[in-house]
Amino acid sequence: MVKIVFDNNIPIYSQIVDRFVIDICSGTLPPGSRITPVRELAMQLGVNPNTLQRALGELESMGLLFTERTAGRFVTEDAALIDARRREMSRSVVSEFMEKMRALGWNDEETVKLITVRRGENE
Amino acid sequence: MLGKLLKLDIMFGWKKFAAMAVAVVMTGIVLPYIRKFYVFPTWGFFVGLCLIICALCLYVCCQYFKSNLLGSEGYLMFTLPVKSGSIVLSKLITAVFWINVMFCAAGAAVVFKMQYTPAELFQIISSVDMWKRVIFMLILCNIVVIPIIASVYLAVSSRNITVKNKLLNGIIAEIIAVVGSWIAIRASFWGIELYNDSEYYMSLRMDSASKHEFMTAWMILIIGFAISMLFTAIYGILTNLIIKKRLNLK
Amino acid sequence: MSDVILDIKNVYKSYGDNDVLKNVSFSVRQNRIVGLLGPNGSGKTTLIKIISGLLSDYSGRAEICGMAPCVETKALVSYLPDRMSLPEWMTVKMAIRLFADFFADFDTERAREMLGTLGVSPDKRIGQLSKGMKEKLQLCLCMSRRAKLYVLDEPIAGVDPAARDVIMSTILGNFGEGSSILLSTHIISDVEQIFDDVILLREGRVELMGDAEELRREHGKSIDQLFRGVFKC
Numbered sequence: 001m002v003k004i005v006f007d008n009n010i011p012i013y014s015q016i017v018d019r020f021v022i023d024i025c026s027g028t029l030p031p032g033s034r035i036t037p038v039r040e041l042a043m044q045l046g047v048n049p050n051t052l053q054r055a056l057g058e059l060e061s062m063g064l065l066f067t068e069r070t071a072g073r074f075v076t077e078d079a080a081l082i083d084a085r086r087r088e089m090s091r092s093v094v095s096e097f098m099e100k101m102r103a104l105g106w107n108d109e110e111t112v113k114l115i116t117v118r119r120g121e122n123e
Numbered sequence: 124m125l126g127k128l129l130k131l132d133i134m135f136g137w138k139k140f141a142a143m144a145v146a147v148v149m150t151g152i153v154l155p156y157i158r159k160f161y162v163f164p165t166w167g168f169f170v171g172l173c174l175i176i177c178a179l180c181l182y183v184c185c186q187y188f189k190s191n192l193l194g195s196e197g198y199l200m201f202t203l204p205v206k207s208g209s210i211v212l213s214k215l216i217t218a219v220f221w222i223n224v225m226f227c228a229a230g231a232a233v234v235f236k237m238q239y240t241p242a243e244l245f246q247i248i249s250s251v252d253m254w255k256r257v258i259f260m261l262i263l264c265n266i267v268v269i270p271i272i273a274s275v276y277l278a279v280s281s282r283n284i285t286v287k288n289k290l291l292n293g294i295i296a297e298i299i300a301v302v303g304s305w306i307a308i309r310a311s312f313w314g315i316e317l318y319n320d321s322e323y324y325m326s327l328r329m330d331s332a333s334k335h336e337f338m339t340a341w342m343i344l345i346i347g348f349a350i351s352m353l354f355t356a357i358y359g360i361l362t363n364l365i366i367k368k369r370l371n372l373k
Numbered sequence: 374m375s376d377v378i379l380d381i382k383n384v385y386k387s388y389g390d391n392d393v394l395k396n397v398s399f400s401v402r403q404n405r406i407v408g409l410l411g412p413n414g415s416g417k418t419t420l421i422k423i424i425s426g427l428l429s430d431y432s433g434r435a436e437i438c439g440m441a442p443c444v445e446t447k448a449l450v451s452y453l454p455d456r457m458s459l460p461e462w463m464t465v466k467m468a469i470r471l472f473a474d475f476f477a478d479f480d481t482e483r484a485r486e487m488l489g490t491l492g493v494s495p496d497k498r499i500g501q502l503s504k505g506m507k508e509k510l511q512l513c514l515c516m517s518r519r520a521k522l523y524v525l526d527e528p529i530a531g532v533d534p535a536a537r538d539v540i541m542s543t544i545l546g547n548f549g550e551g552s553s554i555l556l557s558t559h560i561i562s563d564v565e566q567i568f569d570d571v572i573l574l575r576e577g578r579v580e581l582m583g584d585a586e587e588l589r590r591e592h593g594k595s596i597d598q599l600f601r602g603v604f605k606c
Contacts, residue, residue, distance in 0.1 A: 008595030
């Protein structure tokens with residue numbers, strides 16, 4: 001897991017949760033893959049194991065992770081769930097973006113055109 | 124635990140002390156040869172050297188006590204799961220051990236200096252009386268030296284009690300060391316002076332002196348030693364108390 | 374069986390007229406990493422000395438697993454001093470053997486492994502090591518004990534930022550199950566994410582204490598910012 005740069009002004013565990021959600025949604029953490037044990041992972045991330053435990057617990061209650069008693073923690077294999085979460089997150093990213101563009105004075109069609117042009121430049 | 128502490132304390136200084144002991148023995152070997160070329164009071168020189176080495180020995184022991192317990196190393200020593208009494212006792216035993224090693228080295232040096240022929244040497248070694256006298260001298264030296272060590276340890280520890288006036292502390296510490304040593308040694312020799320008779324000293328020189336005298340001299344020596352040990356124990360207990368109750372590492 | 378490893382109650386300590394600790398009370402539970410925070414001179418080191426058994430002249434109660442500091446508690450507490458406490462004439466190997474000799478809970482294999490990872494050569498004399506190496510050595514020896522309470526006095530002060538990460542992960546990776554850590558530091562921002570609970574000492578008094586995440590959520594600030602705020606007034 002790539003090192004997270006934490007913002008100490010907000011609870012750490014929620015930042016860990018967010019990062020895991022992103023990694024799971026993007027496929028960086030593939031469905032069914034094993035999560036590094038808490039102590040080791042806490043050491044890698046430089047966080048308190050209890051904080052990490054709390055974050056993982058929350059991810060479990062979200063359904064994104066599950067624990068198999070002897071084998072450890074794994075990413076869910078429920079592709080539909082992952083997809084749903086991905087879409088939900090994307091939706092909020094898009095709304096945020098649209099809001100920012102509107103604040104700059106663009107309407108929605110102009111915004112889409114700017115995106116297309118940008119895509120063209122990238123290719 | 125005491126054994127482990129002893130191992131540690133001996134490991135610290137053995138090179139220094141071994142070097143000093145070797146120096147003393149070498150002096151004994153070398154002096155007669157020097158005398159052949161240059162006449163000078165070799166005995167006076169030798170005794171002077173022994174006294175200096177003895178003082179050096181004491182100094183090294185006390186420096187070690189100070190730096191190991193009251194300096195940065197104290198942060199290690201006092202977090203070890205051992206009683207502070209064991210720590211103090213270990214330092215005392217090591218000091219006594221090294222002093223006696225020095226005495227033995229001095230004895231060996233004397234033998235070398237006398238340049239006995241093998242026959243004479245054999246005669247001396249097999250003489251029980253000779254060994255009695257050697258042990259007598261050794262115990263006598265210990266009676267003097269051990270309370271000095273204990274009272275210096277007490278003095279060094281007492282410097283640590285209050286933080287207020289460093290100069291005053293230093294002076295009080297010196298007074299404790301000197302007075303403490305003097306009282307202990309005086310008390311030990313009180314027992315010996317009871318037998319205020321030159322015959323007692325004679326018995327040291329003559330092996331044909333009446334055994335009765337010599338036996339009595341031994342009893343008095345033992346009493347003197349007991350008194351000396353009593354004072355050492357008192358100083359040791361006080362040192363331990365200071366360290367236990369008033370430890371204040373900087 | 375209480376899970377309180379360290380209990381400090383109404384501890385006072387003064388040197389003559391100078392009150393260094395005034396009515397300090399807090400407790401440390403099992404499996405917690407607690408930060409003892411505050412500027413230099415706030416009494417952190419004095420409190421730590423009391424816990425480690427280096428200071429016996431204080432009033433109040435300091436109990437480790439229910440016992441006042443004594444020979445038994447020294448076997449339960451692994452102390453990392455803020456200065457070099459190992460004899461300079463010893464080699465690293467001798468120092469390991471010293472710890473193994475005196476502490477029943479010392480894990481020699483682990484110590485050797487850790488020192489290898491950190492690049493400390495076992496045959497070198499301690500006096501020959503650089504300052505950073507000496508600190509790493511002390512940290513290794515401290516963390517190789519399977520103690521109930523690890524008391525670390527300023528482990529990252531005077532350490533360059535690159536080495537700080539190494540030290541923090543050594544600490545995190547090595548404290549045993551069922552143990553707790555009491556870490557004192559005046560550098561809060563780099564390390565606050567490892568604390569479960571934090572205690573702020575100012576001029577010998579407990580100004581603030583609590584669960585780190587709760588404090589972040591409640592005040593909307595980092596612990597570092599929170600403490601700076603406290604010191605402004």
